[in-house]
Amino acid sequence: MKLIDVEDLWFKYAGSDQWVLRNICLEVEEGEFVLIAGKSGCGKSTLLKCFNGLIPHFYEGEFKGKVEVCGLDTREYPPYILSQYAGMVFQNPDNQLFALSVEADIAFALENIALPREEIRERVDWAIKVLGIEDLRERSPVELSSGQKQKVAIASILAMKPKVMLLDEPTSSLDPVSAKQLVELIAELNRRHGLTIVITEHRIDMLLPYISRIVVIEDGEIALDGDPRQVLEKYDLRVHGVAIPKLVRVSNTLRKIIKNPLPTPLSVDEFVNILRSLKG
Ligand SMILES: Nc1ncnc2c1ncn2[C@@H]1O[C@H](COP(=O)(O)OP(=O)(O)OP(=O)(O)O)[C@@H](O)[C@H]1O
Ligand SMILES: [Mg+2]
Known part of the structure; x- marks a missing residue:
């Protein structure tokens, strides 16, 4: 099932004469884990904002083309409806949390869409369990660490039961250990709970073992789009302003030194297996 369908999308912010998104055509199917x-400045966050209706409803500008989320044309539905299908987690969790307790924060959006009390309770309990934050339930969001806050932000989106979760650099305020933990949690939401994920991230090394697709944007246009291993084997990401993941660099160098067409590893475990197979 197609969850996001973008047809020839162009967007420029009001007061600017530059198109920030140009000729974007993109389809996201249910179950995918897409890295943008x-x-x-290439337009990643702007593109995500087109998926939950913040563009064109909240940010003014010129919008051409069409974006459909679960069959709904984003021009015709307000963000509060669209966010029930495509929920967004922002870079800075502080912008998303404001209630007195974690539990109240997760319930907030559910109360806004007037769900019955019992359903709210069930969904809050479920989201807290999935994220493994039972110990934070009664705490005030302001006293949590960045990693904990980001988990609460994800739980509050998850409780809305969206079809697709949009995450805009969710790990950028986290230390490497918390970032890795959060990425594993997001991967788990995709793998175990079948949630479709669209994520933007600069630290792509961390996501590589989990994503099913990589879309590279350059100057507002899609430059590359495909299976991560195929994209990494075929193209030099640096040409498009993206650093080559460390693991891939090491394996590319090794390939040249030993003159063996090694497959490209997406995780350390895969690389270890490739090295082991060389011995035998
Ligand atoms: N609200 C806004 N009004 C005007 N211009 C904006 C606005 N938000 C972003 N832009 C401009 O649009 C372009 C794309 O910005 P965007 O935030 O989408 O890039 P990005 O790829 O997410 O960058 P980053 O990796 O730094 O997060 C940039 O030139 C930026 O200055
Ligand atoms: Mg951004």
Whole structure:
């Protein structure tokens, strides 16, 4: 099932004469885990904002083409409806949390769409369990660490039961260990709970073992789009302003030194297996 369908999308912000998104055509199917990569300012966050209706409803500008989320034309439905299908987690969790307790924060959006009390309770309990934040339930969001806050932000989106979760650099305020933990949690939401994920991230090394697709944006246009291993084997990401993941660099160098057409590893475990197979 097609969850996101973008047809020839162009967007420029009001007061600017530059198209930030140009000729974007993209379809996202249910179950995919899509990484949107590209150098700073290429239009990644702007594209995500088109998926939950913040563009064109909240940000003014010129919008051409069409975006459909679960069959709904984003021009015709307000963000509060669209966010029930495509929920967004922002870079800075502080912008998303404001209630007195974690539990109240997760319930907030559910109360806004007037779900019955019992359903709210069930969904809050479920989201807290999935994220493994039972110990934070009664805590005030302001006293949590960045990693904990980001988990609460994800839980509050998850509780809305969206079809697709949009995450805009969710790990950028986290230390490497918390970032890795959060990425594993997001991967788990995709693998175990079948949630479709569209994520932007600069630290692509961390996501590589889990994503099913990489879309590289350059100057507002899609430069590359495909299976991560195929994209990495066929193209030099640096040409499009994206650093080559470390693991891939090491394996590319090794391939040249030993003159063996090694497959490209997406995780350390895969690389270890490739090295082991060389011995035998
Ligand atoms: N609200 C806005 N009004 C006007 N211009 C904007 C606005 N938000 C972003 N832009 C411009 O649009 C372009 C794309 O910005 P965007 O935030 O989508 O890039 P990005 O790829 O997410 O960058 P980063 O990796 O730094 O997060 C940039 O030139 C930016 O300055
Ligand atoms: Mg951004």
